[in-house]
Amino acid sequence: MTKPSGLMSLLPPIKDPVEDAEQAKAHAIVMQRINAASAALPAARIADQPLVSFTPEFYKNPEPKKTKKEIEDIKFKAHMKKEYGDEAIKRDVLKEIYQNKKLVGNLMRVCLNQVLWSLKLLRIKQKL
Numbered sequence: 001m002t003k004p005s006g007l008m009s010l011l012p013p014i015k016d017p018v019e020d021a022e023q024a025k026a027h028a029i030v031m032q033r034i035n036a037a038s039a040a041l042p043a044a045r046i047a048d049q050p051l052v053s054f055t056p057e058f059y060k061n062p063e064p065k066k067t068k069k070e071i072e073d074i075k076f077k078a079h080m081k082k083e084y085g086d087e088a089i090k091r092d093v094l095k096e097i098y099q100n101k102k103l104v105g106n107l108m109r110v111c112l113n114q115v116l117w118s119l120k121l122l123r124i125k126q127k128l
Contacts, residue, residue: 066074082088
């Protein structure tokens with residue numbers, strides 16, 4: 001049985017007893033397949049749910065708000081730790097060590113080149 005729409009919705013519905021019987025039969029088959037005892041399906045139980053009480057403590061923020069002074073102190077401490085903390089000192093020391101190694105390596109190359117050139121000059125003088 002279809003629901004009337006448009007102009008047909010203004011007229012009283014046409015009921016066919018055969019179609020009503022077929023719908024009841026189909027409904028019974030579906031209920032049997034889903035293993036439902038009756039046509040009225042039980043609603044969810046609300047009594048099993050824990051009760052929630054909306055008291056003023058429920059709405060309170062768990063973290064107290066910080067003042068501007070506290071926020072500035074936190075930022076200042078983070079900046080000082082970043083610039084002058086143990087990690088910063090370690091980073092600066094390692095930077096100096098690597099720079100010294102680089103300078104020593106360059107110096108050794110320069111000295112080696114000078115030694116090689118002096119050896120070449122000695123060979124040339126010996127040949128003359």
